[in-house]
Amino acid sequence: MKIAIAQLAHETNTFSNVPTTVKLFKNWEWDHNERIIERHLGVDDYVGGMIDKCNQLGIEIAPTFSAFTGPSGMITKETYETLEKELITSIQNAGEVDGICLALHGAGVAEGMDDLEGSLLKALRKSIGYEIPIVVTLDLHANLTDIMVQEANALLGVNFYPHTDSHDRGREAIGLLEQIIQGEMEPVIHLEKLPLIIPTSTTYASPAKEINEQCWEWEKEQGVVDCTFFHGFPYTDIPDVGVSVITITNGNSSLAEKVGKEVAKTIWDKREEFRPDLPTPEEGIQQALAKPGFPIVINETSDNPGGGTPGDGTFLLKAMVEANAPKTCFGFIYDPEVAELAHQAGVGSYIEVELGGKTDLLHGQPLSLRVYVKSLSDGQFFQSSPMWRGIKVNLGKSARLQTGNVDILVCSVRAQTFDEQVFLLHGMDVKEYKIVALKSSQHFRAAFQSIAKEIITVDSPGLSTCDFSSFDYKRINRPIFPLDSVHDYKKQTSEV
Numbered sequence: 001m002k003i004a005i006a007q008l009a010h011e012t013n014t015f016s017n018v019p020t021t022v023k024l025f026k027n028w029e030w031d032h033n034e035r036i037i038e039r040h041l042g043v044d045d046y047v048g049g050m051i052d053k054c055n056q057l058g059i060e061i062a063p064t065f066s067a068f069t070g071p072s073g074m075i076t077k078e079t080y081e082t083l084e085k086e087l088i089t090s091i092q093n094a095g096e097v098d099g100i101c102l103a104l105h106g107a108g109v110a111e112g113m114d115d116l117e118g119s120l121l122k123a124l125r126k127s128i129g130y131e132i133p134i135v136v137t138l139d140l141h142a143n144l145t146d147i148m149v150q151e152a153n154a155l156l157g158v159n160f161y162p163h164t165d166s167h168d169r170g171r172e173a174i175g176l177l178e179q180i181i182q183g184e185m186e187p188v189i190h191l192e193k194l195p196l197i198i199p200t201s202t203t204y205a206s207p208a209k210e211i212n213e214q215c216w217e218w219e220k221e222q223g224v225v226d227c228t229f230f231h232g233f234p235y236t237d238i239p240d241v242g243v244s245v246i247t248i249t250n251g252n253s254s255l256a257e258k259v260g261k262e263v264a265k266t267i268w269d270k271r272e273e274f275r276p277d278l279p280t281p282e283e284g285i286q287q288a289l290a291k292p293g294f295p296i297v298i299n300e301t302s303d304n305p306g307g308g309t310p311g312d313g314t315f316l317l318k319a320m321v322e323a324n325a326p327k328t329c330f331g332f333i334y335d336p337e338v339a340e341l342a343h344q345a346g347v348g349s350y351i352e353v354e355l356g357g358k359t360d361l362l363h364g365q366p367l368s369l370r371v372y373v374k375s376l377s378d379g380q381f382f383q384s385s386p387m388w389r390g391i392k393v394n395l396g397k398s399a400r401l402q403t404g405n406v407d408i409l410v411c412s413v414r415a416q417t418f419d420e421q422v423f424l425l426h427g428m429d430v431k432e433y434k435i436v437a438l439k440s441s442q443h444f445r446a447a448f449q450s451i452a453k454e455i456i457t458v459d460s461p462g463l464s465t466c467d468f469s470s471f472d473y474k475r476i477n478r479p480i481f482p483l484d485s486v487h488d489y490k491k492q493t494s495e496v
Contacts, residue, residue: 001059003177004094005036005050007066007103008087008120011141013235013308014109015463015471016073017360022082027413029068032090036063043390046103046137049170057178062097064090070415071308080110084120088127099177100124100134103170106142106157107233114238118147125151135177137169141200141233144191144244153180154187155246157228159212161203162387162446176225187225190256192245192264195480197234198274199466200307200441204449207270214266215245218259223249227259229267235307235464239477243267271481276457276466281319284458285435289325293453294434297444302462303363304441306416310334312356313363315460316437317408321367324404328435331423332398332409339412342373342399349373353401355410363462371401371408375426379411385419385447393421400426407433416440419447 007029010020022030031039040047047066054061065087075083091100108116121134133153138144140158148155156173158165179185201208208229215227225248232242245267247260279287281300288296303313311334320328338353345351350372357366379395396412409422417438420430430436430451438444441457441464448455459466468483479486 002097004062004064004091004097004100006064009068009105011071011105011107012109014237016308018073020072020075022079025067025069031066036066044167045388046166046170049167050101050174053171053174062094075110077111098181101173102136106138115145118145121151133180135173137173140231142230143232143240145240149189149191162443164386164446186251187248188253188256190247190260192260194243195486196243202442207273223252237473237475241476278459281316281458284456285323288435295436297448297452297455298437299457300439301441301457302460302465303439304464305414307464309463310359311414314356314367315364326405327433329407329433330437332411334414335410336412339397339399339410343397369403371403374402375400377425381421387446
């Protein structure tokens with residue numbers, strides 16, 4: 001048996017002013033053939049799981065094309081055309097295969113194309129036909145569409161946020177694909193969509209935790225292959241944005257529909273619980289300082305590069321500098337210009353900088369600071385977080401700057417903070433700090449939940465804020481909760 005594996009993943013924040021180009025993909029990952037195996041073998045991500053399961057089952061792997069970049073703005077038309085051509089050509093060049101396993105995201109948007117994944121699958125089907133089965137892994141922030149369901153044999157999403165089960169889903173996808181190829185499985189997919197958008201919500205806590213548990217109970221039923229609660233990606237202004245449930249059964253469409261509607265009803269009943277009341281950066285700092293013990297982790301959810309934000313927002317950092325509390329650190333802010341200045345000046349120098357606030361006017365103004373260059377690095381390390389453990393990270397030229405009592409890490413590649421490795425790279429032990437501030441919505445929890453005495457999430461203006469009323473949605477289907485009053489979904493599902 002021979003299976004082609006590929007990856008094309010991007011989460012598109014359509015409100016971002018940073019266009020997604022081939023260059024951005026190549027800054028992260030743009031691999032062909034055996035280079036894919038080299039990068040992902042032993043890594044706890046989707047592709048790593050696919051490789052691992054193929055090796056376990058003795059399946060021949062045909063690695064084809066893998067492109068990944070961090071979330072950002074709209075994918076340019078030229079970039080999408082290049083991505084599609086690279087993927088399809090690479091799969092064609094793999095020769096005769098029995099099946100295809102794809103790691104996609106589900107919230108990709110290109111110029112003139114709302115549904116990147118559906119369009120990609122349709123183009124692939126046009127090339128290879130419908131005889132070869134295709135199984136797809138998706139992020140739980142996927143905005144699901146009917147086209148995705150029609151063109152794939154199965155769609156599997158991660159259950160956890162942070163996505164610590166990416167490797168598991170990759171393994172599961174290969175196992176399911178093998179069953180389909182051997183004729184042991186005839187998957188039927190039901191998509192249940194809700195008129196609902198929710199903020200980025202961790203599955204470590206309620207209400208997402210209970211909804212996952214309901215999905216898993218259904219998976220114990222005879223014939224139910226998979227049931228996944230997809231949170232959707234709310235920062236994408238397209239008609240298909242929103243929460244959905246995917247249910248897969250072995251040939252039983254009525255059962256798939258029943259399960260999907262039952263889970264959707266629970267989500268709908270809990271919709272008010274997905275509306276957090278979060279403190280401002282200033283309030284969060286005061287709360288942290290009043291709490292006993294350390295470290296207290298403060299995450300700036302409104303400028304989460306993992307949600308397509310600039311990563312150079314200054315609201316939380318400004319509040320920290322003004323508070324000037326002892327043993328506080330910020331890791332990290334994206335500013336390649338300041339990182340370069342620090343490298344030119346060298347360790348032990350004092351430099352005048354305009355830090356952050358360079359991408360747009362929404363996330364705060366640049367901070368005029370005189371800082372001491374404490375340490376410099378190339379920004380490279382291996383991720384140790386339970387999420388995507390083992391993957392090589394390159395944040396480019398990086399610097400540890402000090403102003404007053406605050407340690408500030410500055411990096412040259414826009415990304416969220418997953419674990420403590422970027423701090424360790426600069427000689428900083430996060431367990432020795434009273435406050436550890438970082439940019440992330442939930443993924444940081446995979447590593448910091450066991451380290452932090454407490455976690456405080458703060459919100460402010462930004463492209464990943466939990467305040468949806470601040471976005472100028474023009475194209476999403478209305479009415480949708482919480483932007484509008486929607487009362488009838490529960491009645492509709494209970495009558496079916």
